[in-house]
Amino acid sequence: MALPGARARSWAAAARMAQRRRHAQGAGESPSLAPRSQRAALYVHWPYCEKRCCYCNFNKYIPRGVEEAAMRSCLVTEAQTLLRLSGVRRVESVFFGGGTPSLASPRTVAAVLEAVAQATCLPADSEVTLEVNPTSAPGSRLAAFGAAGVNRLSIGLQSLDDTELRLLGRTHSASNALRTLAEARHLFPGRVSVDLMLGLPAQQVGPWLGQLRELLRHCDDHISLYQLSLERGTTLFTQVQQNALPAPDPEIAAEMYQEGRAVLREAGFRQYEVSNFARNGALSTHNWTYWQCGQYLGVGPGAHGRFMPQGAGGYIREARIQTLEPDNWMKEVMLCGHGTRKRVPLGELELLEEVLAMGLRTDVGITHQHWQQFEPQLTLWDVFGASTEVKVLREQGFLLLDHRGLRCSWEGLAVLDSLLLILLPQLQEAWQQRTPSPVPGG
Known part of the structure; x- marks a missing residue:
């Protein structure tokens, strides 16, 4: 080319x-x-x-x-x-x-x-x-x-x-x-x-x-x-x-x-x-972008992506994997314009599970505003506010749920995998029984 x-x-x-003009600033703030x-x-x-x-x-x-x-x-x-x-x-x-x-x-x-x-x-x-x-x-x-x-x-x-x-x-x-x-x-x-x-x-x-x-x-x-x-x-x-x-x-x-x-x-x-x-x-x-569950396109052999194709009406997010082996990938790109080998539509609950697991990896965690971009009806308070297990984690100092949202403490970040074993079932149960409160945090 x-x-x-x-x-x-x-x-x-x-x-x-x-780059020379750019001042140092936190990710996601611009x-x-x-x-x-x-x-x-x-x-x-x-x-x-x-x-x-x-x-x-x-x-x-x-x-x-x-x-x-x-x-x-x-x-x-x-x-x-x-x-x-x-x-x-x-x-x-x-x-x-x-x-x-x-x-x-x-x-x-x-x-x-x-x-x-x-x-x-x-x-x-x-x-x-x-x-x-x-x-x-x-x-x-x-x-x-x-x-x-x-x-x-x-x-x-x-x-x-x-x-x-x-x-x-x-x-x-x-x-x-x-x-x-x-x-x-x-x-x-x-x-x-x-x-x-x-x-x-x-x-x-x-x-x-x-x-x-x-x-x-x-x-x-x-x-x-x-x-x-x-x-x-x-x-x-x-x-x-x-x-x-x-x-x-x-x-x-x-x-x-x-x-x-x-x-x-x-x-x-x-x-x-x-x-x-x-x-x-x-x-x-x-x-x-990954941790905030933003869209990303994966280009090249074996690359992964997450985005909403326009053909799906802009509502169904897909997980995509490109063909692994470089020679086969190039043949497919030359033939079709891309080498996507696998497309998996993500359901609403699957996407929320990603939002939870990825967002809690960061010190910011998941703000109420961020969560509502993916789930406008079922709030973080609805999912976790009345949970006895979450209450114990909060009392132990591993987890915080407040006006800012849901996030791990310094101690909690170190044991996130263990926390998710508790939090993901809570989300799944709340999703099955979803009766969202009319007022966030109510």
């Missing part, structure tokens, strides 16, 4: 100017003129990697060669098609994930962004994030991505211990990671996120906290803490099953998480989501 270079450069230049049904985030999946990490079961492939021009053309085509099918008029953020999207060329990133800007409103100050692996992103390449329109980086650092990095199958060293982080911060000040894993086999609390404190000496304003999940089919899962490695200790992992979040709070970070911490207002607006 031939990239309309001058137009793409003008959009990228406008985006960089907007108003949008477009109705909710016409706004969305866009996720773009680059499915290729240099090597498969030992713990990873994502949809990724290790190719002998990549026909990038064909992949670029199909990404552009599918983005255009899904934007048209969804009726989305404003894309508020774009996230290039994978795989290893930093292996793609900046030209591919620019082509997708320009196609989106031509098809809909892509404001110049929209958050455009690129996932980066340290070994695939020297400073000159990061600068080229910035020129293409990227204004935020998410670096898969994972560990600052070389032995742990080898265990995970990562291709970089701790020194590689810190060098890439320094270059990224120079090019994207205040707009760099890093991932740190916890709960690895044989990992101990003290050394891991030492890594976290070392990272605080080098990091920017956003950190994500992720607990290792042993996924069936991965090398790490097999090694643990065969006793070649000790199984991760869940109690040690829980202690790491609790100690880590305390260290980050002391360093001025706000835990705005179960796994995500930010200071100076550097929240991820793209991920905030």
Whole structure:
């Protein structure tokens, strides 16, 4: 596909100017003129990697060669098609994930962004994030991505211990990671996120906290803490099953998480989501869309999306999954304009369950106004106000239900999965018996 270079450069230049003007502010706080049904985030999946990490079961492939021009053309085509099918008029953020999207060329990133800007409103100050692996992103390449329109980086650092990095199958060293982080911060000040894993086999609390404190000496304003999940089919899962490695200790992992979040709070970070911490207002607006159950379009092999197709009258939200394997996905895109393999209409209760489970992941929780956008009749008070179980959780200090809405306390965020085992059945029961009060909170 031939990239309309001058137009793409003008959009990228406008985006960089907007980034310099933009003041740090909380995610979701800037108003949008477009109705909710016409706004969305866009996720773009680059499915290729240099090597498969030992713990990873994502949809990724290790190719002998990549026909990038064909992949670029199909990404552009599918983005255009899904934007048209969804009726989305404003894309508020774009996230290039994978795989290893930093292996793609900046030209591919620019082509997708320009196609989106031509098809809909892509404001110049929209958050455009690129996932980066340290070994695939020297400073000159990061600068080229910035020129293409990227204004935020998410670096898969994972560990600052070389032995742990080898265990995970990562291709970089701790020194590689810190060098890439320094270059990224120079090019994207205040707009760099890093991932740190916890709960690895044989990992101990003290050394891991030492890594976290070392990272605080080098990091920017956003950190994500992720607990290792042993996924069936991965090398790490097999090694643990065969006793070649000790199984991760869940109690040690829980202690790491609790100690880590305390260290980050002391360093001025706000835990705005179960796994995500930010200071100076550097929240991820793209991920905030997920947690607020906003619409998002998934483009690329295996990408997931949630939106209301116009053909359904704009009322039925669908969960969509694109075809997994890249070659088959490209054939379908060239034939049909998109590679959607699975479409699942979401019922009203299913959507409310998502609103509850995703919203409670954040420190804001679910406001009454937000809940009413999805369920105008049955209020949060109707669902949870008279519940004995919820009353106990409130008295124990895990949950708050008040004039603002429903949310977890600091202590509650750490045990959200356990809380949802109580709250989801409460919602299901209230839905079956729904007799909404005429007055909210009555």
